[in-house]
Amino acid sequence: MKRIYCTLLVCLMGFASFAQEAEPNNQDKFDDFMYRRGNVYRAASGVPGPEYWQNGADYVIEAELDDVNNILKGKLTMTYHNNSPQDLDFVWMYVEQNRFTPDSRGTLTTPIAGNRYSGDTDGGLKISKLAANSGGKESNRYLITDTRMQVFFDKPIAAKGGKGTVSMDFEFKIPQEGMDRMGQYKTKEGVTYSMAQWYPRAAVYDDVVGWNTEPYLGAGEFYVEYGNFDYKVTVPYNYIVVGSGELINPKDVLTKEEVNRLEKAAASDKTVYIISPKEAGNTSVTRPIQNGKLTWHFKMENTRDVAFAAAKNFIWDAAKINLPSGKKAMAQSVYTKESDGDKAWGRSTEYTKASIEHYSKMWYEYPYPNAVNVASNAGGMEYPGVSFCHARSREADLWDVTDHEFGHNWFPMIVGSNERRYAWMDEGFNTFINYYSTVNFNNGEYTSDVAKSRNRVMWFRWSGRESVSTYPDVAKSMNLAYTAYYKPATGLIMLREYILGHDRFDNAFKTYVNKWAFKHPQPSDFYNCMENVAGENLNWFWKGWFVGNGNVNLAVTNVSQYDNDSTIITFANKGDIPMPVVFKVIYDDNSTEIRTLPVEVWQRGNEWKYLLKSPKKVKIVDIDPGRFLPDIDGTDNSWIKEEQK
Template identity: 60%
Template sequence: MNYFSKAAFVLAMMGMSLPQIQAQEVTTNNQDDFNEFTYRQGSVFRSATGTPGMEYFQNEADYNIEATLNDVDHTITGKITITYTNNSQEKLDFIWMFLEQNRFTENSRGTLTTPIQGNRYVGDTDGGYEISNLQAKVNRSVSTKHLIDDTRMQVFFDQPIPADGGKATVSMNFSYKIPVDGMDRMGRLAVEDGTIYAMAQWFPQVAVLDDVEGWNVEPYLGAGEFYYDYGTFDYKITVPYDHIVVGSGELQNPREVLSSVVRERMDEASKSDTRVYLIRPDEVNDPSLLAKKQGTLTWHFKIENSRDVAFASSKAFIWDAAKIDLPSGKKAMAQSAYPKESDGVGAWGRSTEYSKESIEHYSEKWYEYPWPAAINVAADIGGMEYPGLNFCGWQSKGASLWGVTDHEFGHNWFPMIVGTNERRYAWMDEGFNTFINHYSTLEFNDGEYPSRLNRMRNMTGWFINPNREGIDTYPDVANLQNLGMIAYYKPAMGLYLLREYILGEERFDNAFRSYIKTWAFKHPQPNDFFNHMENVAGENLSWFWKGWFYGTGNIDLALNGVQAYQGNYIISLSNKGEIPMPVEMLVTFKDGSTKEIRLPVEIWQRGDSWNHLLSTDKEVESVELDPEKILPDVNFSNDAWPADFYEARN
């Protein structure tokens, strides 16, 4: 029986005549839901397969920094020299830089756009940069011309930086007061044994020039995070002699700052699967463990192929470490620095264990961790990530500490390895990271702590809130009541649906790993992600990107009824929501046997209703949609037949 004849037979059994079938063939379909929703064609810069094109370019900024932290007046002063390489196809008369500390002034755009009632991103207003002795050099020409506007600085050259590899150097002195409240991203915390300085966004940085926007110069307001190019950071931090400093990258001069006792412990930690104290709780403020007993010490760090660096300094630190095993056989070191107020086996005493397990999991499952250290620092910060270093809440314990530690270390993959634009597309780092956190949490200690993505259906109340916003809403514009969903959970759910419901684990993992490897240390745009996932997985997913990532519609699959006829059954389905989905059904027969049925998403291209013929010689007892309860369906009361199925089952 051919397709048309079979369809005619089935519908005739339901009392439908052939003229009605013909009419149904010309009714309005849902093809618009399946069409491309943005301009996703390739170019010389970015291919249609979601890979860098033949003329893709990325500029490079290498930093040499020397800075001094004053713990009396809480200031930092320094000198920075930047070597900038212009790999673009055009010469540059100027570059744009970010001065993020200018956010902490009374008249900054960020301060003036903060609601009266405040929010998470409130910061001090008595700070801001003092910039002096700026010199911008190309060849032998030297310019001092620059323009500062809020958190941006434009630096001009007397001669343009040549295209295709031309170089320039920019140097300047800088200083500012370190804020107490650094918008939950950096700042200082007073504890009994001293002050913890959590230093981030602490030096002038070059903005990104790309093929999509040109110069990316959105001001630093609050919710929107960062977007930087990659380079080498060689930095020296001078602090009081009794401070411990931990920073992104590798300590270059341990003999100049640490005693032989601490160096021996560090060597022991590099071989240990469990934490080794570098500074024990009873040794806090013991100057004999450092290289000097007065004055200052200069700690020298270096990290390559990174987009940023952060550090922490305090005389109050307990410090411990353990080795990290990487798939290639290489080793890295997990470290934790925290005050005695944070200590305890139910609290920061497990930080290094959490850090080690998190890094090892992501390295094995997705892409190998590239840097020599992974450091967790206790600070007055809910949770914030930088390459190789986190700031996490100093009062966090148990599941809370695992969750924030794992989340912030997950950010080393998104956006530190895959360098997305956080200021525009928070979902490409927060959402992707929340997704990979789900699997690391399931694996850690055989599921010691729960994952929130296991409770997706508990979040469906948000999906019917009239004030919800789309994932594509810029973070600085989004209602902060929505930010957790649109930046973190909804995009994470989207990837979860792709892996567990739409593509399956093997196809998804192949595509996602390929995306990470392809765009490691580069700058993908949303369309690059969409194109790459489709091409590697072999699936046109426009209907899903459009509905889930670029809309506020919902999923509501419905089972309208089941009708028997001479040993056959007609299962009547409809899509009452705005987002089409494949249909997973579990049919249970009277004899206790079951049958799984999967219908492709294309059934909804034809319209919002569909009838499926179930050929069987068994009597059907019940039919259930999405039996694994993966979909965040906003109305699960219509997901089963008979209608009282859920009550009967429970």
């Protein structure tokens, strides 16, 4: 033993100088980066586990619009379903109209100069007659903290199927500026009310953090439970109301001619007027009564939210949506004369129809009966079955915002991720699918620059950039478009077009959508699902692109003749993120071929020599010929033979 020990010691001393000079490998770039192990609730394969559960909430709501004082009053009964393994002594609800007060957290964290999410500060929600019951005595105890309300029960809601009800009256002043999400749009002939975040609603209780109670500040959007909605909106007789879900009493609130036109639109691929531009605002033609009030009754099933809009002077048109299963839905648009025109909102229904049909065919069938686009004060905001897009949008801008907001019906309305924490899981995924929808629309009428990753290289180089994983309310305003929208979308396009290919990516992504439809996935569920279905360890990609803040920087550094039948091409990874090397070779005879080196060439180091076996002489080597990589230095992506330069 002593002899072996001494020999080993001498050997180690002899190699000491080499150890000091040794370069580390790149193992850390390929290692696990977060806890992604499965359990009975969430399987390691990225799908819901055998004991996955989620709670739910059903709502019955009666609301009335006071257009003189700009107030909405309502009565609500929520039935809460506790499917969790724990008894619940209370439920948390969101009361997001409290954002519009001078001392709300959202107001106090808005910069003095304001931003997109500035809003009115003279509002707030009033609650009265609250009663909670889960089988014990009725409880009236609740606490409101900013945009959250905690409702207590006398007896806990039982685990694994228990129910509790919460009823209350509520009232609030409708903000004019609703943080670019809702509010009032004033026209010559009246006000368009875009109504969202308009009733108290249940926060999510899940198996990851328990109650999700992040306050409503601004950029962070929503995370709410699924359920069934039965809601009524009472308005002065001269108003038209559109809303999420299905209008179940059209004969009570529409003229016979309007009902007939809706039926015609339901069978027409071309847009049909329900209320024409000449008829808009003419109550003698558009209203079944000429005084008093009308109550519009809507229902929607298995949805996380509902929204509605109301105005006296809507133009209203509609057309049929054809779904892959053979089912039909209806695309609708409401707008005023200020927004009308063949280059403006006159094409809104065409855009809505095309968007819904494309996403239904490519990813998952649209589950709701209607898709309604509203010309609004909001620049662009999505709710299940209803979108608010700016009334002044037109041409390519109107297509883009319409397509984007209706794309949100897939993320996060169908796939119910937590927008308040992980904006990239709805905005980024949606921006990704928008690229393909735009390319597909009307033989490429409008172009999309989402895939033009090199257009964004300046931001990727910027020292003030932030990671995709940055929470939306934390991200700097100038970064949010990149962290939530462009960078994750660019990453998914890279994954589909450059790394996995269409078949493997689509199989994995469709599995993710199908398995998590109407459920609550976490980032780890997405990562695990994509890897398991695609059959690829993508730690290096998630870690580098979605969690880290580094960049892609591949290079071809040398091309040299090895012998008469082969050439050595030397590649380098100068960036922080390893990446497969897809490259195009052009020979002296102008023939070409595409070859690919796997990402594993970078596991041991940052240089790789590739032996290209061909008797032909190489004229050009070009990395990423499809230009899908946001390589921060494009000057070294190509090698050109000297005489060709």
